[in-house]
Amino acid sequence: MNNSNLSDTSRSIIDAGIVIIAGMILGIACFDIIRPFILPIAWGAIIAIALYPLFNKLKTSLGGKGGLAAAILTIIGISALVIPTVTFSTSAIDAIGSVGEQLKEGTLDVPPPSEKVKEWPLIGEKTYAAWQKAATNIEGFASQYSEQIKNTFSAMLGAAASFGGVILQFVFSMIITAIFWTNAEACNRGCQIFFSRLMGDKSDEILKNSVATVRSVGAGILGIAFTQAILAGIGLVVAGIPAAGIWVLLVLIVAIVQLPPILILGPIAAYYFSVADTTPAVIFLIYSFLVSMSDAFLKPLLLGRGTDIPMLVILMGAIGGMIMSGIIGLFTGAVILALGYQVMLMWLNTRQTKPQESAEE
Template structure:
């Protein structure tokens, strides 16, 4: 009887403790949930850039705190410049568009006759361009609902893009704080991993760092390189809205699709407004950009763990569906890291058996 009473007391006591901890954990999670994605992305950035901090400390004698702050400052500047440029350009272009429409001074250039030779959409696109160039008002009246829907989607896309830039800026600042306290952060992760896994905390922390840097270099790094290469080609032929097309190329590359898919509309545009020689050269350059990952990925992704492309694709698409542009980056890295840790756990279980 006494045993049953003591057991009941211990069970009730354990239940109360577990419930209290669960409430505290849920409460803390609810408070921090708006910042979790930014903190995770900041940690990924810090993990990827920390070797630069160590290099600067060893090479020039700068303290890790100063190097971390300097990298974060440069990163914020690099993000602010396109954000300000896009905002200013949209405001100026929007004002000019509204004023031109009110004054009746907006004019659409007549499309080149070669547009009619485009496959599938050539004739319809050419006819639409001729009508728009001769009587824009009738086109707007005829396709008013479609134009409103497109404008609404573009406004939503621009708003999401601006919000993504702001999130990147906040995450970059958080990354600077993480890098300045990297030793303490690493020690905390090792202690937590030791608590969860026993004696494998340091090995798992090292594996995590290697995986994150491998994915950032081999996936995000390659996408950025391809985006810059595409931007150089588009700048050479005078493609408008250069920054938006570069961003689209980078996003397509991250989800493991050929960047040529994002460049197809640009290629059609260049063939319609430039000489055939210039357009062919641009087409060849786009093919080189799209195929460059065959050379870049083995060079960068091999510097760490080997992650299947399907895992990166699912992580990128799922992250983007869950959290937008920032989720695209975070999802690819987090799912790759989880896959790698799960694989190591399975291998360790097999060795023990």
């Protein structure tokens, strides 16, 4: 009898082990298959949640035609990113390629630096000396700094060319967004079931706060950063600043981590004073300040009430996401880490209140 019970127990353990191993193998295989789609799906879900109020209003104005509303917003969203991205990428690649060819042939005409360059803090003297050498002896300058120039041009060309992949990912994400919008009720029910199994009685509150967090960071912080980057790009293109696409990307990164874009546009304005007449240089400087301060009236429009997320969380999410997944990760990383931070706080608060409630009873 004991041997029989022991045999049954061993058999149950072996069966359970086989089931667990088979489940792990199947789970790993499924994860490997869907891994290339995780980032676009995450980005599509973020856009869908952040812009759902706009989609709902458009759907209502179109008489409840959700498919048509989703198609219109998808086309607008793709155009809003693809057109500026292609423009800035082409501008950057053309400018870098042209400068590279002229530098190789020794025909690059570098204007002499202004004496004001020496007054730049920390780097003024060295920048003036290197700039002066480039203006008077471009071949000697290219020979002396050949390795640094080669690495810089390679990195800039790679960054500009990578925008092509970003565009494809964004187009795919917008298509996924349209699918989420047209199946909003089913997606909402699925999220409610998932959060109910995960969080129990607090699932509705946590789901509501999670949606608020995504909208706050997605439509607020990222929307403001994207708007400032586009405005900065327009000014850079009009001013004829070389490699405008690269500077737009830097402005975008700085704006996402909630720092003023003037950190990027300020040095460019100082450079523009050295190569342009005073009037256009002053206009560009004023425009740069306006772009940098535009978040003062953009935040009430896009951010709303939302939720407060520490800047460090946004910074870590944006930079970590970009390191892990490129430009798209710059957006998704900030939102996902902010959401994880908010859910963790809600979970901790839930765990803290339970012992207190039991003590009161």
